[in-house]
Amino acid sequence: MEYLIVAAAALLLVGTIHTTVEPEAVRRVLPVLLAAFAVRLAVQILVMQNHVIPYGGDNITYESRALEVVAFWKREGFQFVTSEDIPSLYAAAIPCNAFALVLYVCGGPAPLACTALVAFLACALCLVMYRFALLVGADRRAAFQLMLLTAFMPAFVLHTSDMFKDGFNAFLVVACLGLGASNLRRFDMRKVALLAVALWALWYVRPYMVFMCAMPVALGFAGLRRVLSVRTLLILAALLMVLPFADLTESPPVEAMQSQLDYGQSELVRRGNAGGGSGVMFDDGGNPWNRLAPKLMYTLLSPFPWTEGSLTLQLGKIEVLVWYFLLFWAVRGAVWLWREDRATACFLLLFIVPGTIVYATTMANVGLIFRQRMPIVMVTSLLAAVAWSRHVRDARRAARTRPSPGARRPLPEGTPR
Structure with a gap:
């Protein structure tokens, strides 16, 4: 069987x-x-x-x-x-x-x-x-x-x-965001039904990821293609970051999200996670929001080439080199997409930026964060694909406008032939 x-x-x-x-x-x-x-x-x-x-x-x-x-x-x-x-x-x-x-x-x-x-x-x-x-x-x-x-x-x-369960999590997160982005283009009730099922399933895989997807998915429903700006992006991101501290309704979903965030950010859990061979501790005085810059560096870029650890961690450095390549192109893709399609750029960044910051507050183990950031890596790589397309188009356009080696340049007027 x-x-x-x-x-x-x-x-x-x-x-x-x-x-x-x-x-x-x-x-x-x-x-x-x-x-x-x-x-x-x-x-x-x-x-x-x-x-x-x-x-x-x-x-x-x-x-x-x-x-x-x-x-x-x-x-x-x-x-x-x-x-x-x-x-x-x-x-x-x-x-x-x-x-x-x-x-x-x-x-x-x-x-x-x-x-x-x-x-x-x-x-x-x-x-x-x-x-x-x-x-x-x-x-x-x-x-x-x-x-x-x-x-x-x-x-x-x-x-x-x-x-x-990482495959379940990555599939459902990217599917939710894909349906939200599609709604940003054209609203369809069938997509809403699929999105509801995907979010329900995601709740029973990693509940906090539902809240990670909430802001960009809500943007997809709003369809704010003409009113988005840098100020709007900052306001929306700030709202998402303030959510854990807000005294909202005592609804079970919000309580579950708050409970998971408190658990992941607790000093006891972070010290426990840091007990392995790839553990990292930060001098943050017990406040998970302190020392955010080095935590972000570890969340995004570890394991570093000089990091010691297990065989698995050493093999993980191969993946990190690929991630560095994707990150380089993703920055270029984000810049281009911000100029050409700001709504889509905002949609992707509203998942990537707050998600990375929240993960950084729980950073205590390179191996654990290596797994957790997989959905962020995948969504970021979409920006890299945009940059690849743009790079090829620009190269082809330059090749068409460049004169061929055998072509004769026109002589200035009055030049004797």
Whole structure:
């Protein structure tokens, strides 16, 4: 049964590609994503199961929680199980229920089948990135390059090659933002319905990410294409940053967000996270908002080339070099997009900037922040794709206007021939 699920996931991926990508691009996209799907299965068999890299922990935790869900179903009947039913699920009900369904069908532990599920989500995310890049102004060539890069980013491959929830989180975050950006272009109630489902699912993966997406998604609904300015962006960003300190209504979502933020920023948790081999402590006097500049540097740019640590951390430096490359082009893409399409630039920056600042207040472990910033890396890379498109267009325009080497320049008037 495990192999049947793997085959079904691969067939579902093929069907998704044919229904998502324009026909002329299917021949390029299909082999890339099938290869990305196969690579994740190979990493699961050759690396994760054989413990080649001393990495893991969360995958084992989610497997045990999924087995708890299966046991609950056998007692109480089939239903969506949340932390109210099994407290150990905490904020990961969607991944645990999804893995539990696979384990229930297979009749026991099935790491390869669960990996096939996560690998399908990873490849589906690559398709979302392709469509999202086209939406924000990249051409098909740049969108394909971005999809190719996303599919094989080392950290993304590693965290979608076993029973981790990072693939669920990244897929839902980028999907929510993609639907919001699409609404910014043209409002559609079908997108609203899909967005509601995606936000609901995201709440049961990482609840605080719903609030990270709230400001740009609200912008998509407002459609403020003509009134956006630098002042508007600063006001909206400030509102998002003040939200944790505001005495808002005692609604369960706001309380849950506040509770998660307080937990992640607490000195006890930060010291606990810093206890590993890649831990970092800042002299901030116990206030998570102090020493924000070095925290931002670590959040965005670590692990640094000189950082010591485990084999996994050293391998992570490969990913960081790719991230530096993307960041360089993303800055250029943001500048160009701000001049040409300020609404879209604001939309992306309203996720990237506040999200990075909030993560910086919880910074205490390079390995942990390395995983947490994956959605930020992916959204930022959309700006890089815009810059690639612009760079190619400018180069072609310059080549057309440049005289060919064999062309004769016109002589000034009165020059004897």
